[in-house]
Amino acid sequence: MDIRQRLKQVIVEDLNLEETTPDQIRDDEALFGEGIGLDSLDAVELVVVIKKRFGVEIKDMSEGRKAFASIDSLARFHRERMQA
Amino acid sequence: MGGFGVGKQALLDALHQGGKPNGTVPVAPAAPLRVGDASGPRQLPAYQVDVAPVSRFVSGAVARRMNRFAKLAVLGAALALEDAGREIPPRRNDIGLVLASGYGASKSTFDFLDSMIDGEGQYPSPTLFSNSVHSSAASHVSIVMELGGPCLTVSQFEMSPISALLTARDWLLEGRVEAVLFGTVDEICPVLGYCYDQFFGVHASGPIEPFAWDKQTAVMGEGAAFLLLKRGGPDHTRYGYISETTWTQSRRFIPPVDRLLVLGADGHTCYARDYRRLSKLAVRSTAYTPLYGSLPGGQAFDVAIAALAVEMESERQPVCSVKCDAQGNCGVIECCFGQPH
Structure with missing residues (x-):
């Protein structure tokens, strides 16, 4: 499965987005605020989920802010970490 | 709500038709399976609840942060307030909340501990943590139902309902609130299933026989x-009134002669001695545990059933609900017939 699709699935399932399906999330859509509507508690949960599911660690807030902008940015962050 | 279904009518139907376990819980073997052993996990019968109807009262966006335990609490509280209708005080700040639970949010608690162990303490889930806190469910109820009065969670195993009710009574007598939403919640989790299997084995297969004193027949309920x-x-009310709330020692309690005694006997032999004695002292005694299963907060179901009996006018004599625990404690709640409005 494509990494973007996997990320969407994990976000929907692990953050219990009961009214959203993975297909409804656009690759460039903002994950927080006006986009998908995730909040600060989701951000902390997402750090845990990304580490647990993908083995990638997000070490600080500035790194997280960049990575969590959208599915595209999260996929890019994942790729960079796997290549490093 | 319980294994019998959700809502007052479901409970009334169960009272007419009888109840039985409506599901099973897979129980993993304690030791690794032997090579060639294809038996897999055992299935234990259980009284389980479908919490899907909670969507009538909360949106998916709100419900996504609730664990199943909180959904049980919110659904139970919402149904009670819906039924209360015009009895609800107009100012929500005048309504207190006391939630009783024997086990608490044990599934979230164990899942949270697992997340700690799996991640070597580095990546515990914040959502699991917040939901594992015992008072979390009551907080969800307060927020969803917009209750502004005092809010408390009590956990004292079988004595949880009586303990919570004593607090509710004090709040009302002190004039601290105009009304108290009192409730009990218990949830089945895999660890509980494992414990039933380990402690009781094949004896956890039911059916519950509350008056078979020497037989272990308890079936998990939630x-x-x-x-x-x-x-x-x-x-004052259509459901009668609670005339007595007492926490005493089982051996000291003498049931009044003209009361129907509702025993919390749920098939556990560890409480059987006290229930056997009380049933001998009482003129009439019964038990409703086969309708809802074995759970520490079961006494609240007995009080609800007594209230229904009053409403249906099927019992004009006071009903005395008694719950005993293995330490010799005894919670006594007496429900009496009240005049209609």
Whole structure:
């Protein structure tokens, strides 16, 4: 499965987005605020989920802010970490 | 709500038709399976609740942060307030909440501990943590139902309902609130299933035989039962009134002769001695545990059933609910017939 699709699935399932399906999330859509509507508690949960599911660690807030902008940015962050 | 279904009518139907376990819980073997052993996990019968109807009261966006335990609480509380209708005080700040639970949010608690162990303490889930805190479910109820009065969670195993009710009574008598939403919630989790299997083995397969004193027949149950309580007396409500709330020692309690005694006997032999003695002292005794299963907060179901009996006018004599624990404690709640509005 494509990494973007996997990320969407994990976000929907692990953050219990009961009214959203993975297909409804656009690759460039903002994950927080006006986009998908995730909040600060989701951000902390997402750090845990990304580490647990993908083995990638997000070490600080500035790194997280960049990575969590959208599915595209999260996929890019994942790729960079796997290549490093 | 319980294994019998969700809502007052489901409980009434169960009272007419009888109840039985409505599901099973897979129980993993304690030791690794032997090579060639294809038996897999055992299935233990259980009284389980479908919490899907909670969507009637909360949106998916709100419900996504609730664990199943909180959903049980919110659904139970919402149904009680819906039923109470115009009895609800107009100012939500005048309504207190006391939630009783024997096990608490044990599934979330164990899942949270697993997340700690799996991640070597580095990546515990914040959502699991917040939901594992015992008072979390009551907080969800307060927020969803917009209750602004005091909010408390009590956990004292079988004595949880009586303990919570004593607090509710004090709040009402002190005039601290106009009404108290009192309820009990317990949830089945895999660890509980494992414990039943380890402690009781094949004896956990039911059916519950509350009066078979020497036989272990308890079957796991879960559910929630809520009542809106107000100050008042005999001429006040359609569900009658609670005339007595006492926490005493089982061996000291002598049941009044003219009462129907509702025993919390749920098939556990560890409480059987006290229930056997009480049933011998009582003129009439019964048990409703086969309707909802074995759970520490079961006494709240018995009080709800007593209230229904009053409403249906099927029992004009006071009903005395008694719950005993293995330490010799005894919670006594007496429900009396009240005049209609």
